[in-house]
Every structure is written in structure tokens, then in C-alpha cells.
Amino acid sequence: MAFGHSSLGMATNNTIYGNWGVRGGGFYCYDGSTPHISNSIFWNNCADTLDEICISGGSAIFGYCDIRGGFPGTGNIDSNPLFADTTTGDFRLTWANFPIEDSTKSPCIDTGDPASPPDSDGTRADMGALPFDRRTLGMADDHNVPAHSNLYPNYPNPFNAQTMIRFSLPEAGPVTLDIFDILGRKIGTAFSGYLPAGEHSIMWDAGGISSGIYFHRLSADGRALSGKMTLLK
Numbered sequence: 001m002a003f004g005h006s007s008l009g010m011a012t013n014n015t016i017y018g019n020w021g022v023r024g025g026g027f028y029c030y031d032g033s034t035p036h037i038s039n040s041i042f043w044n045n046c047a048d049t050l051d052e053i054c055i056s057g058g059s060a061i062f063g064y065c066d067i068r069g070g071f072p073g074t075g076n077i078d079s080n081p082l083f084a085d086t087t088t089g090d091f092r093l094t095w096a097n098f099p100i101e102d103s104t105k106s107p108c109i110d111t112g113d114p115a116s117p118p119d120s121d122g123t124r125a126d127m128g129a130l131p132f133d134r135r136t137l138g139m140a141d142d143h144n145v146p147a148h149s150n151l152y153p154n155y156p157n158p159f160n161a162q163t164m165i166r167f168s169l170p171e172a173g174p175v176t177l178d179i180f181d182i183l184g185r186k187i188g189t190a191f192s193g194y195l196p197a198g199e200h201s202i203m204w205d206a207g208g209i210s211s212g213i214y215f216h217r218l219s220a221d222g223r224a225l226s227g228k229m230t231l232l233k
Contacts (some may be wrong), residue, residue, distance in 0.1 A: 001026065002195035003033040003058070009162045009190045010162070010203030011060045012116065014040040015091045015129040017083075019194050021047045024054025026067075033058040036203070039112040041066045041081050041128040064113040066127050075113065082106040083129065089172055093132040106132065149221035154204075156231035165190065165202045165227070167218050172196045176219040179204065182212060190216065206231050 001016050002024075003009060014037075014058035016026045030034060037060060042052045045068075052068050053060075059134030064075035071078075082104075084090040112125030117133040126132055152166040153184045165177060177191040190204045204216065211233045217226045 001037075001191070002028045003030075003035040003060070003189075003191075009033075009188075010036040010038070010205055011040065012038045012201050012203060013112070013125070013127075013129055013131075014200060015196050016040065016042045016193065017044050017086065017091060017196070019045045021045075021054075023047055023049045023056065024052065027054065027060070029055045029058040029060045029132060031057050034040075034060065036063070036205075037065060038063045039065065039116060039125055039127050039181060039197040041108060042083055043068045043187075044086070064111065064116075064125075064127060066108050066111075075106055075111070077111065079107040081108045089196065091128065092130045093126060095132055098134070107128055120149045129196055149218065149223050149225065151216075151218045151225035151227055154216065154227060154229050158232045159206075160231070160233055161207050162203055162205050163229060165204055165216050166199065167217075167220070168199045169195060169197050169220055171221070173220060174199075176217075177202055178217045178219070180215045180217065182214070187214075195220075204229075 026042035045052050053071050062071050062073035062076055065075050066081050069124035078197060081093045084092040084094050092101045092108040094109050108127035110124045112127050114124060116125035119125055120133045148170050150168045154163045154165045156163060175195045178186055178189055179188045180186050191202045211231050214229045215226050217224055
């Protein structure tokens with residue numbers, strides 16, 4: 001996950017695992033960027049400089065994230081997320097003895113930002129891209145893995161300053177979410193990085209941009225999908 005060129009984006013509910021980079025294998029912030037990251041997991045990444053998080057020439061706020069090696073921020077933890085099976089790319093959170101509150105419960109379950117919308121089972125938000133669903137005990141997640149990538153309408157729209165862009169991926173891979181103005185000029189990148197299969201949400205902060213019509217374009221899974229946004233200030 002990388003933020004640069006003075007971007008002001010937000011990213012929530014992502015799982016960043018097993019990547020390599022020259023700087024910050026899990027997260028790299030540079031060139032005056034000031035993103036906010038929440039409800040996300042950064043685990044088992046590596047780099048020449050700072051395996052999980054590297055901030056150079058910018059700043060970033062992390063809240064309610066599971067970060068290997070730890071990182072300052074409200075609600076952050078440093079604990080094995082207990083994924084189902086990383087060798088097969090199964091990054092679901094596990095809880096073997098549900099509903100007993102014991103060591104088999106992933107520390108990422110029910111520890112996301114309490115101000116975030118609840119998970120689909122009505123409980124407090126989890127960390128990571130694939131929340132634990134008490135209705136299926138986390139074992140059936142076909143609804144989280146679509147046949148191909150999808151881009152959903154951003155919310156709210158119209159919006160003032162911030163809007164959430166949601167999309168789903170059929171398999172893990174590189175993802176880019178670019179922002180364009182009505183003339184087709186690229187004005188920024190809300191997200192660029194590697195994500196697992198499933199549903200994801202990226203918050204775009206347009207605090208320094210004037211009112212108007214904008215477009216977000218998702219490049220993933222060999223497809224390019226676009227959506228229209230209206231910024232009103």
C-alpha cells in the first residue's frame with residue numbers, strides 16, 4: 001500500500017500480507033502525503049528498509065490496525081491475526097472455539113474502530129478485509145469472493161470532502177484507484193497496492209479540491225471500472 005504526491009486518502013478494512021518493497025513492504029508514505037488508515041492488518045511483509053510501515057517525507061495516522069512489530073496509534077495492536085490458511089491465500093479470521101472467548105479467537109475480531117459501521121452480522125467492526133461472520137462461523141465466504149472485480153457506487157454521493165469507494169476482487173492482486181476531473185485529467189491516486197480477494201473500502205478525502213464532477217477508476221483483475229462522483233462544498 002503506497003500513498004504519495006501529497007495524497008489525503010483514507011483506507012479501511014484492508015489486509016496487506018506477504019509483500020516485499022525497498023521501503024515499507026506493507027505501507028509506504030512519501031512526498032507530503034497524510035493518509036488515515038484504519039481497521040487494517042499489516043503482517044509478514046518485508047523490505048530493505050522497515051518491513052511493515054515506512055513513512056518518508058509525509059505523515060500517516062493509523063488507528064485500530066494490527067501491525068506486526070507495532071506502530072503508534074489509537075487501538076493498534078501487534079498480535080498474530082490467526083488467518084485461516086495463508087498458504088492457500090485464505091485470509092479469513094478464525095475463531096475455533098466460538099463463542100468461547102479464548103486464545104483461538106483472532107485478536108482482529110471485534111477490535112476495529114467502534115465508530116465504524118458494524119460488520120454484516122451486526123457486531124463491532126473487525127480488522128482486515130474479511131470479517132468473521134458469526135452467522136456462518138466465518139467458514140462460508142462465497143459472498144465475499146465475486147466471479148470478477150466489481151465497483152460499487154461511492155457513498156455518500158454527492159459528498160462534502162470525503163466519500164467511501166467500495167469494490168470487490170475475485171482474487172488477490174495489484175489494485176490502483178485513480179481520481180480524474182471532468183476533463184479526464186488525473187488529479188490523484190486514492191490507492192495503489194496489493195490486496196487479497198474480497199470486498200474493500202477506500203475513503204477518498206477531497207479536502208483540498210474544488211466542487212465539481214469527478215471520476216474514480218479502479219484498475220484490477222485485468223479490468224478498468226469507473227464511477228462518477230459529485231463534490232459539493
